Amino acid sequence: MAISKGWRTIWGVAGRLRSYLGQPVDILPLAIFRVAFGGLMFCSSLRFILNGWVDALYIQPQFHFSYFGFEWVKPLGAPGMTLVFAALLLLSLFILLGLFYRPSIALFFVLFTYVELIDQATYLNHYYFISLLSLLLCFLPAHRHLSLDAWRRPSLRAKAVPRWTILAPQLQLGIVYFFAGAAKLNSDWLLQGKPMAIWLKAQTGFPLIGPLFDYDWLAILLSWAAAAYDLTIAFWLRWRRTRGIAWLTVIVFHLLTAALFPIGVFPWVMIATTLIFFDSRDFRSVFKRLGLRLSQPDGAFAPTSLSAPAKLMLALFFFLQLLLPLRHLLYPGDVNWTMEGYRFAWRVMLNEKAGFATFYVVDETLGATQAVYPGQHLTAQQARHMVYQPDMILQFAHYLADAHPGAARHQLAVYAEVYVSHNGRGSKLLIDPRQNLLEVGRDLPPAAWILRY
Amino acid sequence: MPFRTPVIVSAALCLLLAAPLFQGFQRARAEDRFDRRAMLESIVDQVVVPGQAAFEAAAADLAAAAQTFVDEPSADNLARLQASWREAADAWAEIAVLALDLRLTAMHNQISKRPPNPDFLDEILAGDAELSEAFVNGSGSTSRGLPAIEYLIFSNEATDAEVLRQLDAPRRRQFLLALAQNIARKAGEVRAYWSPEGRDYAARFSKADQAGSQLQGSINMLVNKIYELLATDLEMWLGDPAGIATDGVARPELAEAGRSGHSLSLLASRLVGLRKIFHGGVEAEAIGFDDYLDFLGAELDGEPLSAVIDARFHAVLEAIEAIDLQLAEAVVEAPEAVAAFYEALRQLHIPLRADMKSHLSILVTFSDRDGDQ
Numbered sequence: 001m002a003i004s005k006g007w008r009t010i011w012g013v014a015g016r017l018r019s020y021l022g023q024p025v026d027i028l029p030l031a032i033f034r035v036a037f038g039g040l041m042f043c044s045s046l047r048f049i050l051n052g053w054v055d056a057l058y059i060q061p062q063f064h065f066s067y068f069g070f071e072w073v074k075p076l077g078a079p080g081m082t083l084v085f086a087a088l089l090l091l092s093l094f095i096l097l098g099l100f101y102r103p104s105i106a107l108f109f110v111l112f113t114y115v116e117l118i119d120q121a122t123y124l125n126h127y128y129f130i131s132l133l134s135l136l137l138c139f140l141p142a143h144r145h146l147s148l149d150a151w152r153r154p155s156l157r158a159k160a161v162p163r164w165t166i167l168a169p170q171l172q173l174g175i176v177y178f179f180a181g182a183a184k185l186n187s188d189w190l191l192q193g194k195p196m197a198i199w200l201k202a203q204t205g206f207p208l209i210g211p212l213f214d215y216d217w218l219a220i221l222l223s224w225a226a227a228a229y230d231l232t233i234a235f236w237l238r239w240r241r242t243r244g245i246a247w248l249t250v251i252v253f254h255l256l257t258a259a260l261f262p263i264g265v266f267p268w269v270m271i272a273t274t275l276i277f278f279d280s281r282d283f284r285s286v287f288k289r290l291g292l293r294l295s296q297p298d299g300a301f302a303p304t305s306l307s308a309p310a311k312l313m314l315a316l317f318f319f320l321q322l323l324l325p326l327r328h329l330l331y332p333g334d335v336n337w338t339m340e341g342y343r344f345a346w347r348v349m350l351n352e353k354a355g356f357a358t359f360y361v362v363d364e365t366l367g368a369t370q371a372v373y374p375g376q377h378l379t380a381q382q383a384r385h386m387v388y389q390p391d392m393i394l395q396f397a398h399y400l401a402d403a404h405p406g407a408a409r410h411q412l413a414v415y416a417e418v419y420v421s422h423n424g425r426g427s428k429l430l431i432d433p434r435q436n437l438l439e440v441g442r443d444l445p446p447a448a449w450i451l452r453y
Numbered sequence: 454m455p456f457r458t459p460v461i462v463s464a465a466l467c468l469l470l471a472a473p474l475f476q477g478f479q480r481a482r483a484e485d486r487f488d489r490r491a492m493l494e495s496i497v498d499q500v501v502v503p504g505q506a507a508f509e510a511a512a513a514d515l516a517a518a519a520q521t522f523v524d525e526p527s528a529d530n531l532a533r534l535q536a537s538w539r540e541a542a543d544a545w546a547e548i549a550v551l552a553l554d555l556r557l558t559a560m561h562n563q564i565s566k567r568p569p570n571p572d573f574l575d576e577i578l579a580g581d582a583e584l585s586e587a588f589v590n591g592s593g594s595t596s597r598g599l600p601a602i603e604y605l606i607f608s609n610e611a612t613d614a615e616v617l618r619q620l621d622a623p624r625r626r627q628f629l630l631a632l633a634q635n636i637a638r639k640a641g642e643v644r645a646y647w648s649p650e651g652r653d654y655a656a657r658f659s660k661a662d663q664a665g666s667q668l669q670g671s672i673n674m675l676v677n678k679i680y681e682l683l684a685t686d687l688e689m690w691l692g693d694p695a696g697i698a699t700d701g702v703a704r705p706e707l708a709e710a711g712r713s714g715h716s717l718s719l720l721a722s723r724l725v726g727l728r729k730i731f732h733g734g735v736e737a738e739a740i741g742f743d744d745y746l747d748f749l750g751a752e753l754d755g756e757p758l759s760a761v762i763d764a765r766f767h768a769v770l771e772a773i774e775a776i777d778l779q780l781a782e783a784v785v786e787a788p789e790a791v792a793a794f795y796e797a798l799r800q801l802h803i804p805l806r807a808d809m810k811s812h813l814s815i816l817v818t819f820s821d822r823d824g825d826q
Contacts, residue, residue, distance in 0.1 A: 195814075201749065202814040204489065205670075214486040262816065354810035356803050368701035371799075373688055376698075419803045421811035426753035427803060 021167065024160035024301040026280035027145045028294070031098075033169060034142035036272040037133065038096025041108070044265045045089045054085050057122055058115070061379050063399050065120035065392050068442055073117040084111055095137075098147020102138070109134040120392055121382040125348050126266040129176055132321075133273065136172060139306065139314060140165045145297045157299030169276045171318060174234035179325040179346040181230030186336070188350075189227065193219030194423040195352035196226075203260055226349075229253055237277035244282075250274050261349070333452040337422055337430075339389050340446060355387035355420035355430065361400050365410035372400055388420045390431055390450045397437035414438050428453060487748040492733055492740045493659040493671055497647070499734020501655065504548035504726065505644045511541040512633075512640035515602075519633035523626045531617050535606055539715055541636070542599050546719045547726035550682045553658065553674050557646065562594040564639050567709060569600035577628065584627040589635040597632060598639075600710075605629050607712040609781065676742075676815045679727055680806055686720055687798050695784045695791045703788065705781035714779035721773045728766045742809065751812045758808050765801040772797040 048054065058064075058075045066073065075081055088111055094104035113131045116122065142165075143149045144158035188194045197219030204213045212218050229249065236246035254267035287294045306314065328341030335342055336351055359372040374383035374396065386392040397414040404412055413436040419427040428451070435449040518537040522530040545565055552561035573596040582588055589597050605625060608616050620626055645651030647658075661671045692698025694707040694716075708716040733741025743759035751758035772794040776783050783791050809815075 198812065198814050202670075202672075204486070211486065352811055352814055354807050354815070356806040358799065363700075366701075370700060371692060371697050373684065373698075375684060376688065419807045421807045424749075424751070424812055426758070427807040427811075 021162060021164035022303070023163045025163050025166055027141075027158055027161045027297055028280040028283055029276055029278055030140060030142045030161055030166055031145040031147065031297075032283060033273070033276045034098065034101075034137065035096055035146060036275055037137065038092050038094070040265070040268060040272050041092035041112075041130070042089060042096060043268075045085060045092055047265070049085050049089065054081050056379065057381070058118055061119070061382060063377060063382075063396075064118055065382065065386065065395050067117055067120055068391070068444070070117045073114065075118050084115060087111055088115075098143040098149050101143030101147060101149050105134060105137045105142075109138060119382070120389075120395075121378075121385045123343055123385075124264075124266075125346060126264075126269050128344055129172075129269065132172060132317075133169065135317070136168055139310060140168065144299065150298075154298070157297065158301065159297035159299055160301040162303060166276065168314070169273070170234070170238065172321070173273060173276065174238075175318075175321050175325075176346050177230050177234045180348045181227050181232070183325075183345070183347040183350060184223070184227035184230060186350075188336070188423050189223050191220075192423070193217075193221075193223045195350070196220075196223045198352045198424055199261060206260065226253075234277075237274060240279075243277060247274060247277070257349075263349075331446045333450070337420075337453040338447075338450050339391070340450070351388075351422060352424065353388040353420055353422050355418055355427070357387045357393070357416060357418040359397060359400055360415045360417070361404055362413040362415065363404070363406055363410050364413060365406065377403070387418060388422075388430065390447060391442070393418060393431060394437055394440060394442065394447075401438050412438060422453070425453075487745055488740070489672060489745070490659055492742070492745055495733035495738075495740040496675075496730055497655045497659055499736055499739050500726070500729045501548065501551060501647060504544070504551075504729075505640070505647065508541065508544040508548060509637075509640040509644055511537070511544040512637040515541045516630075516633040516637040519602075519630050522620075523630045526617065526620060526626065528613065528617060531606065531613060531620070535613075535713070538599065538602055538606060539713065539718070542603075542710070542713075542715060543718055543722040545599060546722035547729070549723060550675075550678050550726060550730070553671075553678060554654070556652075557643070557654070560639055560643050560646065563598055564636060564643070565599045566594040567600050568595075569598075569604055570595040571604060574601055574604055578622075578624055584624055584631050586631045586634040586638065589628075589631045590638070598636060602629065602632050602636070603710060603713050603715075605632070607714075609712050609714065672813060673815055675730070676810070676813060679730070680810075682723060682727070683798075683802060683805065686723060687795070687802065690716065690720060691780075691791070691795050691798065694780060695788065695795055697792065697795055703784040705784050708779075708781040708784070711781050714781065716780035717773055717776060717783075720780075721770060724766065724769055724773075728763075728770075731762065731766070742813075746809065746812060749812050751808065753804055753808055758804060758812070762801070762804050762809065765797070765804065769794070769797040769801050 055078070058081045059078045064075065076084065088108065091104045091108040091111070094100055095108060109131065112127075112134055116127050116131055141158065141161055144156055144161070150157045184190070189196075193216055197216050200213035200219050200222075204210045206213065233246060233250065236242045237250070239246075251271055254271050257263060258267040284294055325345035325347075328335035328345060331338060331340035333340075335347070357374055359374070361370045361372055362368075363370075374386060377399070378386065378396070386396055393416055397416060401407060401412045401414050404410075406412065415433055415435065416431060416437060417433040418430045420430045421427040430451060432449045432451055437449075440447070440449060515534075515537040518530070518534040522534045542565075549561065549565065552558040573593065577584070577592070577596060605620070605628065606616060611619075620629070647653075647655045649656065658671045688698050690709040694704050696703045705711065710716045710719055729735060731742045733739040733744065743763065746759045746762075747757060753761045772790075776787060776790045776794060778787055780791070
C-alpha cells in the first residue's frame, strides 16, 4: 500500500511537471534568442576569419592535440577548413534570418563542434557553451516567429510554444553560471583574491579605477562579488521582480571583464544569451519605449511534442551537464593544478599559469639524448596551453617519439621537465621528470605521474 | 513603468559602489603602488639611450676603420677593423632585444640578421652593380649589416693574411666600406627613432605602461622579446652547435659568429643587456623588473624571485667565463663546459619564463587568441 502511495505521489508530481513544462508561453523570447544567437555567431565567425585564425590555428600547426576518444577528428587542410568557416558564416546568417532553420542549426552544430574538436589547445569554455546551445537549439522551434521560414510557410507560424522550450536554454545558462560560481569557492579565489589580483595589477592603467588595482583588498572584494554573481545570477534573472536589474548587472559585469581581460566574444555571448530570461511582456515594453512596434505572432500554439528518443536525449543531455563539472572529485589533488577533470566544467578565470618545459628524447639504441622545446614544433598558442596541461604534455611526448627519425627502428624514451607557476606561487615540477612518457597511455583514471602541488 | 524602477535602483547601486571606489582612488598613495611608467623610463634612460649611444659610437668607429683600411689596406688596419667590428657587434648585442615594433624590427634586421646568406654576398661581389652605401641600403637583410662585414673580414678557414689578400679585390673593399657606412647610418636611424628629435618612440614606450589594451602594453612587448631572444640563444645559438638540441653530435659550423670566433662574446653581451633591462639600468636609482617583482612580493623557494633571477644571470655569465675557447672549438674540445653553460642558461629560463611571466600576467603577443581555458 505504502509503495503504491509513493508511486502515486511521484506520478502526480511528474504529471504536474509535465503539465507545467507543456504550458503554452509566448514564442517571442525564443525567437529573439535565435536572432541574437545567429547574429553573434555571424560576428564571431567573421572575426575568426578576418583575424587569420583559421590559418593560424587549423592550417599552420604541424601537430594538433586531440581529445580523448576523438583522436579521429582531423583538420581538412586549407581549402576544407576555409570552406568550413565560410559555411559557418553562412549558416549563422541563416539562423539569424530563420531561413532553412532546422538543417541550418543542425549543420552549424556539427561543423562548429567539429572545429572545436580538432585541437585541444583551442579549447575555450564559451566555445563549448556555443556547441551545447546549438545542439539544444536543434530541438527548439525557434524559427516559428520572426523568421523567413515562417514568412515563407504560414503553416509554420506559431504564437506560443511549450514552456520547456524556453526553460531548456535558461537551465543551460543557469548550469554555466552556477558551476562557474561553485568553482570559485576555493582558498585562492576567496582568501587570496588570486588570480584576480595578478590580472588587476597588470591593468593599473585602466581609466579612473586603475590606480586601485594595486590593492589586494580590491581583488578580494571583486573575487567575492564575482563568485556571488555567478552563483546567484540565474535566480535573479528568473525572478521577474529582479530581472531588469539583474540583466543590467550582467551587462556591467561582462563589459568590465571585456575591458579588463582578453576574453574575446565571451562577454557578448553571455549578454546576448541571457536575453532568454525575459518574457514577451518585457520585450514588448522595451520595444514600445524605443518606438518600435512588434507584430503579434500569427498561428496557434505549437505543442512541439518530442519523440521518446528525443526526450531521452534531452534528459541525458542535462544529466551529463550536471555530472561533468563534478567529475574532478574522482581525481586526487587540486584540479586547478592537475587539470584532471578540468575541461567541460565551467571552471572559468580560475588560473594564472605560466611554465617552462624541456623535453628529452632519449635514443636508447644510440645512447643519444636530444633536448626539445615546444616552440620548435608547436605554435606559440599551442605551446602556451600545453605547458600546464599534463594530458597535452603526454600527447606531445608521443608525437616527438613518432616524429623521431629512429622511431621505427630504435628504442626511444621521452622525459619532460616542466616547471609551472600557478596563481603567483613559485614554480614547481608539474609531472615526474623520471617518468618515460612513452610508457604511459591516454586513459581516464588518475595519472600517477602528475605531481600533486 | 516596469523598466524604470530597475534603472533607478541600478543607478543608485552604481553610485553607492562608485563612491567608495572613488574615495579609494583619492587615497591611493604613491608608496602603495608601483610606478610602471617610471620603470619603463628608467629602462629607456639607463639602458636604451646609453646602449644606442655606445652602438652609434662603435658603428662610427667601424665606418672610420673601414675607410682607413680601404685607403690603406694592411695587416694592422685589418686588425683594427676586426677589433672595431667586435666592439660594434658586442654593443649591438646588448640592445638587440629592443626590436619592439615593426619599424624597429626592420631596422634591427638591417643591422644584424643571422645567419647571413653567403650565396647572396658572393653574387653581389661577382656582379657589376655599383657597391655604394645606397646600394646596400636597398639590399635584403641577409646580405648586409654586421654579419656581412664579418663574412668579408674574418675567416675560420683562412688566415688573416689570406683574408687581406682576398680584400685586394676592389669590389670587396668597396662593398666593405658601403656596408660599414650603412651600419653607421642605421645606428643613427635607430637612435633617432627613439629620441624626441625623431619619432620619439621612447615617449610612446614609456607611456604604454599597460594602459588600455594589455596586448599593446610595453611591459608585455618587452618581456615577450626577452623570451624570444633567450629561446633563440638557448636552442639555436647554443643548443644546435653543441648538439644538445639535435642528435648529440656537435656541429661547430652552426655557431652564430663562427668566422670571427665571437659567438660566446655575443651570447654574453646579450645576457648583459638583458640583465641591465631586468635591473632597469646600472645606476643605484634604477627601477627595473627586479623592483617590480619585489613590489609584487614574488618569491621562489622562499627567496625573492628577483634575487633568484639575478643569481642565475650571474651563474650563466660565470659559466661563459669558464670557457676559454671559442664556442666552435669548445663544443668539440670542452663539451662539459659548454653543457654547463647550456644548463645554466636553461635554469635562467625557468624563473623568467614561468614565475616572472605568471606574476606579470604576460600574454604571448605574437599569436595569442582570446579566451580563458
